[in-house]
Each structure stands twice: as structure tokens, then as C-alpha cells.
Amino acid sequence: MLALQQIDSALAQLLHRRKTLPEHDQLAAAERERDEAEAALVQAETEVSDLSADQAKAESDLEPVRQRLARDEARIADGSVSDPKQLESLVAEVGHLRKRISDLEDAELEVMEKLETATARADELRNAADKIRSEVERLTGERDTKVAAINAEAAGRKAERTAAQPQLPADLLALYEKVRASHSGVGAAELRNRRCTGCQLEINAAELRQFAAAPEDEVLRCEECSRILVRTENSGL
Incomplete structure (x- = not known):
């Protein structure tokens, strides 16, 4: 019975170790940092994409104005416009187009500077x-390695438990499982030096006399914690 309890206690410790590995918290913190970094990156890449589109539009807006300016300047230069009023109007339009191009180029330059910073x-x-x-x-690998090692050790303990169970009477095993389920995983405790090692309380003299007189195969229970008490040569009976 004590051997089974030792196996179960070892299994509980292994499960606790697996659950409380420092890599769990370290990995969770790293994953939060990763998610924040990726969200910031998506936002930055979206800004780059938007600014690239703005630059393309600025260049697209400039092209027809430049072409029109080139045509007007060519007409002025080749003397094809002989009417003074038409020529005056054409010269005025050239001035307007040059101002328009300057404004558009300034706007495009501003976008390009923003794009460079965003990139x-x-x-x-x-x-x-x-x-x-x-x-x-890296942290995932470290955690998985440690979890795998704990799982392997736990599998060995479970095999020991499977081998130990048939050595106990079915009714005693059922009682042990019931008590263990309601007492923090400890269903059996050694009676050592007149003390229950489950609740650490000393057994009174009257109970000790009853325990000493009880048959060897009788199941003893702690009056205080209800755990199964196992007598050994160190029980003090």
C-alpha cells in the first residue's frame, strides 16, 4: 500500500513539475511580445503600402500635367500660334502648369520622405x-524537451502503478482510491512513531492500543484525517 502511495505521490510531483515549468511563463511572455511585434509590423507595412500607393498616385497626377506643359511650350517655341491673344493665353497656361507641377512635386517629395521613414x-x-x-x-523547444522527459518518467511510474495494483485486494484498492481522491492525492499514510504521516497528528494512547491489538490484515484508519494507516516496524506499537 505504501509503495502504491509513493508511486502516486511521485506521479503528482511529476505533474506539478510539468505544470510549473518556468518555460511555460517565459514562453507565454515571449508569445505576447511576438504578437505585439507582429501587430506593429502589420501596421507599419500597411502604412508603407498606403504611402507607396500615394507616391504612385502623385506620379500619375504629374505625368499628364508635364505632357501638357511640354506640348504648350513646344507650340510657343515653334511659332505655330500667331494670334496674340491665343499666345498670351498659352503663356499664362504654361505659368499655371509650371506652378501646378511644382506643387505636385512638393507633395510627391513629402510622400517620398514619409515613405522612406515608414520603410x-x-x-x-x-x-x-x-x-x-x-x-x-527556442523556448518552445526547451519546454517540449523538458515535458517529454517528464512524460517519459511519468510513463514509467504509471507502469509501476499498473504492476502494483493487482497485489492489493480489490476492496482495499477501491477504498484507497476513494480516500486519495478527497485527500489531496494521499490515500494511505505510514503510522510512524505513533503519528499519522498523512495529517502529522499523534495518535492517542487508546487508539494505539487498538491498533496494536488489531489483526495484521485489518485496515486501520486515522481518526483525524480518515486516511488508511499502514503499520511498520517504526510505528511505535
Whole structure:
């Protein structure tokens, strides 16, 4: 019975170890950092995409104005416009077109500067995201390695438990499982030096006399915690 309890206690410790591995918290923190980095990267890449579209539009807006200016300047230069009023109007239009081109080029330059800044920021965030992804992979590997080792050890303990169960009477095993389920995983405890090692309380003299007189195969229970008490040479009876 004590051997079975030792196996179950060892299994409980293994499960606790697996659940409380520091890599769990480290990995969770790294994953949160990764998610934040990826969200920032998506936002930065969206800004780059939007600014690239703005630059393309600015260039697209410039092209027809430049073409019209070139045509007007060519007409002025080749003397094909002989009417003074038409020529005056054409010269005025050239001035307007040049002003329009200057404004559009200034706007395009502003967009290009913003795009350069946004691209640098996106590159920086991409590098940061790659770095934290690598950290997540490293921590995941460390956690999985430790979990696998614990699982292997737990599998060995479970095999020991399977081998130990048939050595106990079915009714005693059922009682042990029932008590263990309601007493923090400890269904049986050694009676050592007149003390229950389950609740650590000393057994009174009257109970000790009853225990000493009880047949060897009688199941003893602690009056305080109801756990099964196992007598040994160290029980003090």
C-alpha cells in the first residue's frame, strides 16, 4: 500500500513539475511580445503600402500635367500660334502648369520622405519580430524537451502503478482510491512513531492500543484525517 502511495505521490510531483515549468511563463511572455511585434509590423507595412500607393498616385497626377506643359511650350517655341491673344493665353497656361507641377512635386517629395521613414520603421520592426519569433521557437523547444522527459518518467511510474495494483485486494484498492481522491492525492499514510504521516497528528494512547491489538490484515484508519494507516516496524506499537 505504501509503495502504491509513493508511486502516486511521485506521479503528482511529476505533474506539478510539468505544470510549473518556468518555460511555460517565459514562453507565454515571449508569445505576447511576438504578437505585439507582429501587430506593429502589420501596421507599419500597411502604412508603407498606403504611402507607396500615394507616391504612385502623385506620379500619375504629374505625368499628364508635364505632357501638357511640354506640348504648350513646344507650340510657343515653334511659332505655330500667331494670334496674340491665343499666345498670351498659352503663356499664362504654361505659368499655371509650371506652378501646378511644382506643387505636385512638393507633395510627391513629402510622400517620398514619409515613405522612406515608414520603410525604415517597418524594416526595424521586421527584424524585431524575427528575433522574438526565434526566441519563441527556442523556448518552445526547451519546454517540449523538458515535458517529454517528464512524460517519459511519468510513463514509467504509471507502469509501476499498473504492476502494483493487482497485489492489493480489490476492496482495499477501491477504498484507497476513494480516500486519495478527497485527500489531496494521499490515500494511505505510514503510522510512524505513533503519528499519522498523512495529517502529522499523534495518535492517542487508546487508539494505539487498538491498533496494536488489531489483526495484521485489518485496515486501520486515522481518526483525524480518515486516511488508511499502514503499520511498520517504526510505528511505535
